[in-house]
Amino acid sequence: MTVKQTKLAVGIVFITLCIVSLVVSSVRETSMHYFTVAELEAREMDFVGKKIKLAGKVVPDSIIRDDATLNLSFRVWEPVGEDAHTSPRIVRYQGIVPDTFRDESEVILEGRTLDNGTFVAEHLLAKCPSKYESKSYEEMKALHQDDPVTKS
Amino acid sequence: MPALGTFLLYLALFASVYAVIAGTIAGRTRRLDLILSSERAITAQFVLVAICFVLLEYFFLTDRFDVYFVAKSSSRHLPTLYKVTALWSAMEGSLLLWSLVLASFTLFAVHIVKRRRGPGAAYATAIMAANQVFFLGIILLYENPFHLISDVESVPVGFAPSDGQGMNPLLVHPVMAIHPPILYCGYVGFVVPFAFAMGALISRNLDEEWIRTTRRWTLVPWFLLGVGQLLGGKWAYVVLGWGGYWGWDPVENAALLPWLTATAFIHSVMIQEKKGMLKIWNIVLILTTYALCIFGTFITRSGVVSSVHTFAQSPIGPLFFGFVIAILVFSAFFLLQRLDLLKSEAHYDSPVSREGGFLLNNLLFLGATFAVLWGTMFPVLSEAVTGSKITVGPPFFNTVMIPIGLVLMFLTGVGPLLAWRKTSPAGLKRHFTWPSVGALITAVACVGFGIRDVYAVISFALCTFVVVTICSEFHRGAVARGSSSNEPYLTALWRLCGRNKRRYGGYIVHFGFVLLFIGFTGNAFNEMTEVSLKKGDSFEIRGYRLDYEGYDFNRGPMREIIQTQLGVYVGGSRLGTLFPEQNIYYKRADQQRTTEVAVRSDLREDLYVLYEGQSQDGTAFFTVYVNPLVMWVWIGAWVMTGGMIVVIWPDKREQIRRRRLAGAPQTREAVA
Numbered sequence: 108m109t110v111k112q113t114k115l116a117v118g119i120v121f122i123t124l125c126i127v128s129l130v131v132s133s134v135r136e137t138s139m140h141y142f143t144v145a146e147l148e149a150r151e152m153d154f155v156g157k158k159i160k161l162a163g164k165v166v167p168d169s170i171i172r173d174d175a176t177l178n179l180s181f182r183v184w185e186p187v188g189e190d191a192h193t194s195p196r197i198v199r200y201q202g203i204v205p206d207t208f209r210d211e212s213e214v215i216l217e218g219r220t221l222d223n224g225t226f227v228a229e230h231l232l233a234k235c236p237s238k239y240e241s242k243s244y245e246e247m248k249a250l251h252q253d254d255p256v257t258k259s
Numbered sequence: 260m261p262a263l264g265t266f267l268l269y270l271a272l273f274a275s276v277y278a279v280i281a282g283t284i285a286g287r288t289r290r291l292d293l294i295l296s297s298e299r300a301i302t303a304q305f306v307l308v309a310i311c312f313v314l315l316e317y318f319f320l321t322d323r324f325d326v327y328f329v330a331k332s333s334s335r336h337l338p339t340l341y342k343v344t345a346l347w348s349a350m351e352g353s354l355l356l357w358s359l360v361l362a363s364f365t366l367f368a369v370h371i372v373k374r375r376r377g378p379g380a381a382y383a384t385a386i387m388a389a390n391q392v393f394f395l396g397i398i399l400l401y402e403n404p405f406h407l408i409s410d411v412e413s414v415p416v417g418f419a420p421s422d423g424q425g426m427n428p429l430l431v432h433p434v435m436a437i438h439p440p441i442l443y444c445g446y447v448g449f450v451v452p453f454a455f456a457m458g459a460l461i462s463r464n465l466d467e468e469w470i471r472t473t474r475r476w477t478l479v480p481w482f483l484l485g486v487g488q489l490l491g492g493k494w495a496y497v498v499l500g501w502g503g504y505w506g507w508d509p510v511e512n513a514a515l516l517p518w519l520t521a522t523a524f525i526h527s528v529m530i531q532e533k534k535g536m537l538k539i540w541n542i543v544l545i546l547t548t549y550a551l552c553i554f555g556t557f558i559t560r561s562g563v564v565s566s567v568h569t570f571a572q573s574p575i576g577p578l579f580f581g582f583v584i585a586i587l588v589f590s591a592f593f594l595l596q597r598l599d600l601l602k603s604e605a606h607y608d609s610p611v612s613r614e615g616g617f618l619l620n621n622l623l624f625l626g627a628t629f630a631v632l633w634g635t636m637f638p639v640l641s642e643a644v645t646g647s648k649i650t651v652g653p654p655f656f657n658t659v660m661i662p663i664g665l666v667l668m669f670l671t672g673v674g675p676l677l678a679w680r681k682t683s684p685a686g687l688k689r690h691f692t693w694p695s696v697g698a699l700i701t702a703v704a705c706v707g708f709g710i711r712d713v714y715a716v717i718s719f720a721l722c723t724f725v726v727v728t729i730c731s732e733f734h735r736g737a738v739a740r741g742s743s744s745n746e747p748y749l750t751a752l753w754r755l756c757g758r759n760k761r762r763y764g765g766y767i768v769h770f771g772f773v774l775l776f777i778g779f780t781g782n783a784f785n786e787m788t789e790v791s792l793k794k795g796d797s798f799e800i801r802g803y804r805l806d807y808e809g810y811d812f813n814r815g816p817m818r819e820i821i822q823t824q825l826g827v828y829v830g831g832s833r834l835g836t837l838f839p840e841q842n843i844y845y846k847r848a849d850q851q852r853t854t855e856v857a858v859r860s861d862l863r864e865d866l867y868v869l870y871e872g873q874s875q876d877g878t879a880f881f882t883v884y885v886n887p888l889v890m891w892v893w894i895g896a897w898v899m900t901g902g903m904i905v906v907i908w909p910d911k912r913e914q915i916r917r918r919r920l921a922g923a924p925q926t927r928e929a930v931a
Binding site: 112127133137138141142146160174 | 606607610618619622623629630633634637638641647648649650652658663791852871875876878880882
């Protein structure tokens with residue numbers, strides 16, 4: 108190896124290390140644990156007061172909103188299936204919610220759990236219960252059940 | 260009729276399988292008849308897939324709701340244009356479009372290299388056909404768009420509902436009509452450089468020819484992938500209504516990853532063309548790019564990483580993952596086998612040289628790719644290693660990508676002016692005095708105007724630096740040409756660009772990139788607020804005053820529209836009126852709502868208003884954003900497009916020169 112090549116190799120290694128350390132330190136500063144409602148329940152004690160992401164499904168008829176103050180409270184439970192073993196968790200949020208937010212929406216919340224178990228969300232993301240792609244044929248039938256069935 | 264579609268798809272599959280076999284044997288034996296035969300098979304599969312595509316479009320246009328895919332993606336009331344685009348609004352049709360794009364690229368590539376047939380091209384044909392086999396196989400096994408409802412559900416044969424379920428209203432938008440096809444052309448287009456690189460490796464024909472072919476075939480998909488992403492951003496900005504155009508979502512990152520490695524490739528390929536260096540590196544880049552294209556499809560379609568974009572998920576996810584692994588293993592095997600043929604012809608001399616600049620450029624692009632990949636896959640990796648899912652979001656990507664982006668912007672200015680091998684200190688001084696002065700003045704001016712965001716100040720300073728270097732390059736070239744040929748300045752400038760399309764077109768692309776960067780930097784000054792207003796109320800944001808003047812309610816055949824009206828004032832004078840809307844699609848089972856954003860754009864900033872609904876007592880809720888400099892993102896995209904057209908515009912003199920070199924006077928190839 109010539110001196111030039113050694114210098115080159117050192118340069119490349121140095122720059123690579125810079126980028127890797129930038130990535131590693133940024134992960135450390137900005138990462139958050141991500142739980143579903145049941146997972147958080149299992150590890151509740153370790154994460155009280157820490158900023159986490161929580162994924163859940165809005166419990167039907169649980170949304171209470173105060174339009175004057177934009178205060179919102181609702182309950183979420185396990186997003187996968189309606190797992191009877193997880194008790195719904197109360198969530199509080201202040202702000203305008205997207206139009207995709209409603210009963211049965213899957214939500215991803217960012218915020219902290221209080222000592223009493225209430226989750227105070229700072230950010231709220233709601234996935235529409237329907238997908239970009241449309242749903243099953245059953246729903247189509249439900250939608251058009253009044254229409255006469257035509258044959259082609 | 261729909262059964263005909265399935266039948267034709269099977270025929271296309273057989274034609275592709277045949278092209279794989281014939282191409283491979285032709286590559287090994289160099290038999291001309293087999294090469295010709297594989298080319299005919301490529302033509303056949305293209306024709307067959309094209310007929311299938313037209314047939315499916317016909318079903319959409321004629322409302323054939325006995326076809327399951329048509330019934331669930333279209334409806335009678337959809338405007339004709341959107342009946343056409345509904346084909347790619349869901350998985351099955353997307354895959355068929357993907358397959359058609361692949362077939363077209365393959366056909367085009369095979370016909371263009373016809374005049375230079377050889378084992379490398381034969382293997383490349385086989386590899387492109389193998390990709391088609393994969394896609395057609397998936398369509399036929401899992402996602403056949405020609406299935407009847409009676410094939411999928413337990414209803415009588417021939418059953419057809421009276422109306423289809425309709426396209427998701429979010430997708431009914433002109434940008435969404437062209438975003439998927441352009442993005443697919445970008446993704447799929449990389450199959451051609453990949454196949455030619457592999458063909459060259461397998462056939463051991465690693466002379467200069469393959470790298471030229473590959474480079475040319477990389478530019479177009481690179482450009483389309485970039486434009487496709489910007490269109491996606493535009494759609495998110497005006498339709499999804501969260502106030503931004505880029506959110507570092509896994510789906511967005513999936514398209515960014517191959518774009519980053521391809522950008523690295525189109526830069527480092529110049530070192531190989533000029534100096535015969537970095538051959539292995541370039542092959543690795545092009546292989547990685549294609550693998551990342553398929554990996555991106557895997558991310559978007561498998562649901563392995565949770566995303567706000569809920570694309571349909573389906574069992575084909577793991578197949579795509581398997582395909583990525585297969586591509587990596589296959590290409591790594593041949594790369595290792597042929598390493599001895601890829602020796603470098605020159606040595607690296609000095610860090611302050613064009614080579615050094617390109618090397619740093621490549622390291623940074625690869626670093627950016629790694630960072631984006633790491634951030635995207637981090638939840639999956641952390642769950643596999645520690646058992647608990649840890650996510651990173653936009654803050655992570657911004658912390659990492661802003662510094663990398665700024666250094667790249669600096670290189671955009673410096674790189675093109677560095678001499679090959681070694682740049683003298685005098686040369687550095689000559690080239691960089693004025694750009695540095697410009698950057699300093701900008702930085703001081705920014706601070707003087709009260710900008711305190713360090714990154715923003717650096718970014719604006721670097722943008723000035725790059726613009727001055729680009730202008731001085733055009734100026735210097737025009738002056739030199741003018742003095743030697745006695746042409747007037749503007750004529751000299753025009754001819755200069757015409758004679759060096761690659762170089763000056765490249766500068767225009769760089770300039771477009773600077774404009775994009777100015778737009779991105781605007782994000783540092785975004786402001787957002789949520790307000791609730793009663794009729795007659797007003798509020799102020801950044802010097803604008805908005806008066807809520809009431810709303811209109813309309814019930815149409817498909818949706819209810821609530822249109823609000825806001826008067827916009829600056830300093831007491833009325834600038835205009837904004838009409839943010841909310842639509843409720845009451846006929847859909849899910850009662851989907853969409854918001855229609857109202858945006859007032861000028862070169863300085865966007866005033867972006869969302870109507871979010873209202874309470875019982877008539878208080879309306881609005882989210883208002885002021886997003887500075889957003890328009891420069893779209894202007895930058897147009898400038899980049901212009902630059903790309905200059906770069907790829909066929910050059911007659913170049914063709915003649917190459918024909919002479921190739922010693923084939925009859926060649927009639929088009930230069931991509």
